[in-house]
C-alpha cells in the first residue's frame with residue numbers, strides 16, 4: 390500500500406531511492422503569471438483568494454470540472470483507503486501528532502525544534518482551511534504537535550530536555566509500537582503510554598536529500614538541510630515541499646508529465662491546469678485546483694467513511 394511519492398518536488402536526487410530523478414525546476418518568478426495552454430487561460434489562483442472556496446458543497450468552478458473528474462477517475466485504491474490524514478484527524482478529534490526522526494549528522498537547536506512544530510501546524514492548517522465549512526468537515530482548526538523525537542545521534546538534538554520540551558525522546562528511531570501506520574486500529578498496547586503516547590505520522594528529516602521528498606499516510610520524508618534553511622526564512626511559502634508532501638498524506642497524487650523522458654512514472658492528468666502545488670515544481674502554494682482536489686477526496690473518501698453516509702453519485 391505504501392506508494393512513495395519520491396522526489397516529487399523539483400530537482401531532488403537520492404541515489405538510494407529507486408525512482409528516476411525529477412527534473413521539474415522551481416522558477417518562482419513565473420509562478421503567479423497567467424499562462425495559456427491550448428488557448429485555455431490558466432492561472433495559479435491561491436485557494437485563499439478564490440471565491441469558490443465559499444461553496445459549502447461540491448460545486449467546483451466549471452473550468453475545473455473536467456480536470457477534476459480526470460484526476461478522480463485515475464485513482465484506484467486511494468478511493469477506498471482508510472488511513473488518510475482525514476481519518477487520522479478524526480480518530481484524534483481534531484489533532485494530529487508526529488514523531489520526528491532526525492536522521493542527520495547536523496545539529497538542530499531547541500529553538501529550531503520549537504519553530505518546526507509551529508511551522509508544521511501552519512502548513513497543515515493551510516490544507517484544513519480549504520475543508521473548513523465544507524461538506525460536513527468537523528474540525529476547522531487542527532492542533533498539530535510533535536510528541537516525540539528520534540535522532541541518529543542524541544547530541545545533535547542540542548539542548549535536549551525532554552521534560553521542558555514536552556516530548557519523548559525515542560532513541561535512534563521512532564517507536565513503532567506507538568505509530569499509527571503500524572496500528573491503524575488505534576490500539577497501542579505495546580506503547581509505553583498507550584494511546585496517549587502515540588503519534589500519527591513520522592517526519593523523517595535526512596541528509597543527502599535536497600529540493601524534494603516523499604509523502605503518504607505514513608508521514609513525510611524531507612531533506613534536513615532544506616528544513617534548517619526554511620526555518621530561518623521569513624518567506625510564507627518556504628515550506629512548500631512539506632505542503633506538497635502533506636497533500637499526499639491526504640491521498641492526493643502526483644502529476645508528472647509523460648513527455649518528460651526522465652520521469653515517466655505517472656501520466657499528467659492536469660488537463661487545462663498547468664500550475665498547482667501537487668504538480669511538482671509548478672506552484673508553492675495551494676491553488677484553487679489543489680483545493681478542489683482535496684475537497685473531492687474528502688467528499689468521496691473521508692466524508693462518506695467518517696460520516697457514515699453513501700458515496701455521492703458524482704464520485705463514480
Ligand SMILES: [Zn+2]
Pocket residue numbers: 394395396397398633634637642643669
Ligand atoms: Zn509528490
